[in-house]
Amino acid sequence: xxxDRESGKLEQIVSQFRSKILHVILxxxxxxxxxxxxxxxxxxxxRKTDKWFNLVxxxxxxxxxxxxxxxxxxLDPMVIDIILIRHGSCSSSVDNLYAPSAAAAxxxxxxxxxxxVVQYDCPRVFATPSGADAAVFYKKIYxxxxxxxxxxxxxxxxxxxxxxxxxxxxxxxxxNFDLVYKVSSFSHPFSRExxxxxxxxxxxxxxxxxxxxxxxxTYRATLSDFNLEPLVSLPPKIITDYVGSPTTDPMRSFPxxxxxxxxxxxxxxxxxxPSSAPFQRPHxxxxxxxxxxxxxxxxxxxxxxPAYCTSRKPYDITSPxxxxxxxxxxxxxxxxxxxxxxxDEYKLSPPFSxxxxxxxxxxxxxANPLLTRHCSETAPVTIPLTxxxxxxxxxxSSDPNRHSxxxxxxxxxxxxxSSQESPSGIRSYRKIEGxxxxxSPSGLSNLYSAPKVVxxxxxxxxxxxxxxSSSGSPRIGFSRSSSRLSFQDDIDDCxxxxxxxxxxxxVSDSSSxxxxxxxxxxxxxxxxxxxxxxxxxxxxxxxxxxxxAPPLRQDSSCYSTHSLKTEYDGxxxxxxxxxxxRKTADALEELNSYREMKDLLLSKSAxxxxxxxxxx
Amino acid sequence: xxxxxxxxxxxxxxxxxxxxxxxxILHTIVFHRALxxxxxxxxxxxxxxxxxxQCGDVELEKKIDEKIDHFISWVEKHPNKKSQLCLSxxxxxxxxxxxxxxxxxxxxxxxxxxxxxxxxxxxxxSSKTHHTKVVVxxxxxxxxxxxxxxxxxxxxxxxxxxxIIKFVNEKKDHLPPISxxxxxxxxxxxxxxxxxxxxxxxxxKRMLHSGHPTMLS
Numbered sequence: 001x002x003x004d005r006e007s008g009k010l011e012q013i014v015s016q017f018r019s020k021i022l023h024v025i026l027x028x029x030x031x032x033x034x035x036x037x038x039x040x041x042x043x044x045x046x047r048k049t050d051k052w053f054n055l056v057x058x059x060x061x062x063x064x065x066x067x068x069x070x071x072x073x074x075l076d077p078m079v080i081d082i083i084l085i086r087h088g089s090c091s092s093s094v095d096n097l098y099a100p101s102a103a104a105a106x107x108x109x110x111x112x113x114x115x116x117v118v119q120y121d122c123p124r125v126f127a128t129p130s131g132a133d134a135a136v137f138y139k140k141i142y143x144x145x146x147x148x149x150x151x152x153x154x155x156x157x158x159x160x161x162x163x164x165x166x167x168x169x170x171x172x173x174x175x176n177f178d179l180v181y182k183v184s185s186f187s188h189p190f191s192r193e194x195x196x197x198x199x200x201x202x203x204x205x206x207x208x209x210x211x212x213x214x215x216x217x218t219y220r221a222t223l224s225d226f227n228l229e230p231l232v233s234l235p236p237k238i239i240t241d242y243v244g245s246p247t248t249d250p251m252r253s254f255p256x257x258x259x260x261x262x263x264x265x266x267x268x269x270x271x272x273x274p275s276s277a278p279f280q281r282p283h284x285x286x287x288x289x290x291x292x293x294x295x296x297x298x299x300x301x302x303x304x305x306p307a308y309c310t311s312r313k314p315y316d317i318t319s320p321x322x323x324x325x326x327x328x329x330x331x332x333x334x335x336x337x338x339x340x341x342x343x344d345e346y347k348l349s350p351p352f353s354x355x356x357x358x359x360x361x362x363x364x365x366x367a368n369p370l371l372t373r374h375c376s377e378t379a380p381v382t383i384p385l386t387x388x389x390x391x392x393x394x395x396x397s398s399d400p401n402r403h404s405x406x407x408x409x410x411x412x413x414x415x416x417x418s419s420q421e422s423p424s425g426i427r428s429y430r431k432i433e434g435x436x437x438x439x440s441p442s443g444l445s446n447l448y449s450a451p452k453v454v455x456x457x458x459x460x461x462x463x464x465x466x467x468x469s470s471s472g473s474p475r476i477g478f479s480r481s482s483s484r485l486s487f488q489d490d491i492d493d494c495x496x497x498x499x500x501x502x503x504x505x506x507v508s509d510s511s512s513x514x515x516x517x518x519x520x521x522x523x524x525x526x527x528x529x530x531x532x533x534x535x536x537x538x539x540x541x542x543x544x545x546x547x548x549a550p551p552l553r554q555d556s557s558c559y560s561t562h563s564l565k566t567e568y569d570g571x572x573x574x575x576x577x578x579x580x581x582r583k584t585a586d587a588l589e590e591l592n593s594y595r596e597m598k599d600l601l602l603s604k605s606a607x608x609x610x611x612x613x614x615x616x
Numbered sequence: 617x618x619x620x621x622x623x624x625x626x627x628x629x630x631x632x633x634x635x636x637x638x639x640x641i642l643h644t645i646v647f648h649r650a651l652x653x654x655x656x657x658x659x660x661x662x663x664x665x666x667x668x669x670q671c672g673d674v675e676l677e678k679k680i681d682e683k684i685d686h687f688i689s690w691v692e693k694h695p696n697k698k699s700q701l702c703l704s705x706x707x708x709x710x711x712x713x714x715x716x717x718x719x720x721x722x723x724x725x726x727x728x729x730x731x732x733x734x735x736x737x738x739x740x741x742s743s744k745t746h747h748t749k750v751v752v753x754x755x756x757x758x759x760x761x762x763x764x765x766x767x768x769x770x771x772x773x774x775x776x777x778x779x780i781i782k783f784v785n786e787k788k789d790h791l792p793p794i795s796x797x798x799x800x801x802x803x804x805x806x807x808x809x810x811x812x813x814x815x816x817x818x819x820x821k822r823m824l825h826s827g828h829p830t831m832l833s
Contacts, residue, residue, distance in 0.1 A: 038658070054652055055653075055656065126777065143793075146794075147791075152649060158778065158781075396735065
């Protein structure tokens, strides 16, 4: 009994040690994670997992849990390859960057630039210490693990790969390379060519049972041979056929311009397939040029740390070391069993498959969506407004009516409260929809519990954030929910300055008719008063009318130009109840009518001014 | 408990580089010896492309900066001299108080010596020189020289950091136990400027050169 308890302690130390190492490595080699880590480290809360080895690292990447699961056999080595992907030389023309196919980017080459190996070495069998000796023994091991982690943390920042990770984590530029990682329990040996440019360093092993815990790294001493450079920035281009709001009907056709370019509206929901029209130009709001993951505010990876919860739950992480020698060790095996059922359903990006044994490599990427964009749809990204992110923190995420947009993906819609989709733009995060599950208030306790069914993770390499499913992770979604809701907020409440980018009218026939009649009558009254106002006021009125005008095209209702023309007759115009589908020609005609009205008003005011002067 | 000593490789730095270099070295050492709960903070050097890690403690940062200021002022008073900064970790032990001794004593268990060779700024050619030689485009060569020198210092500093990591990894058994709630082991920094070793070496050199009879065997 006591032996089991002792071995359980050691197993826990080793397991947490491996998790921590993986966390340190991924945080400093995966650009998107690195960005988040820097942000999350500034937050003051320290969670229980942070206290392991006295090193606060911030939120654990959601992928970590599944990776830990896949490598749960502690005797198996854990091999982490950091792979540099260089995109083939291609023209830096705008067209190539718009091209959806990977072939346009040229062939990519992959090079392992770092290999970290964590394994037991020199396995031996000897008696497990017990009693007071055991306590001293475990403290010693633990202290050495702390020291090793400290030096690992520093070392990560001194190796060449750190610099390029930093470059990639900055969103200001795109590059002709990317960093991905692979975690597995075996590794293909390097070829002689590969070994030539590599150095090796081994940290001093930590004596533990049943052997010594060894951490070593084989790394490229220099990356200057790889010709890593930023991509040519896009030349500025004036959008002549700007279509306005992301919620505009994506299937709408536009008149072709002289250049032949056609605007294509990207569905914000991602439900509709891309238009069959040739890929011409993404809209200005599309996420086509983001690298890694879009800005962290919208990012639903491990963002802000969860609320610190001191209550103990069945699958709670075991207390940190000071409590380690008490008798409160949680049994992680129960949670891992649940993970087993969930894990088979989870599909990582290739080459990983569901039938994988624990030794199957897990190939994941913190990649630039330029790599994977052709495989997935992009979506418009709304521009978040400041000051709104915390407005709806406690909110109505469970209220489906709140969303004016349909869910991002059909699979995600299977979740109820747990998979509230982010509105509009964050299309690339549909992988991360699983993360938003689990807005449960239990906070920390369920944080690393067995994830439930992982669903929305099938596609998209590089979205390891999608590994975490479901409702198992409550407060990881804390900041994501707030940012997600802030987007909802933005869509609903903010006033856009552009007159054509508001599409917040979702009215039925009757309501639009009332609107038209009101508008028509308003116009009549206004036309009588305009003569007394200045020209500026007339223009202002006109602008206001244009702004509040309903969209050019509506599904079930629309204007009729006849209603407007009656105004010219001077009668009390009443909008006719006759609604026709609108076309561009109608819109142009309406615009012309507005112009005529404006001229009329101006002429009237001018004549009235002349008359007044004449009377004087 | 034995006292482990680590002599770091000597760095040739210019005066304006002292602060950055010492900050990098001292914080790296302290980070590896701060075994309490801490939140690491990555800091980028401005003069070099190196990122080192601090403990994220503002007070610690101030103390280290004070020590560095003290060192810099010493260097200014003793130009053209190789200088050392010693960072020592100790344990406080209580002992029997007596008339001449304190109740506590410090038992040093680790000492780090950062060796700096502070060089003067190279003199630039001026228009008032008496030399008749025409210097062709001194600006570019000076820039190249500066950048190559900077690269050398950066590489050396990186080697020093690797040296620290290696030492921390290899020597672990001499560390005292970690106290509950304590983040840092007690430490002190000294400038062994008038150390016996430095003074003694100077004396021996002079005697050898002067050929003092006592030195001849």
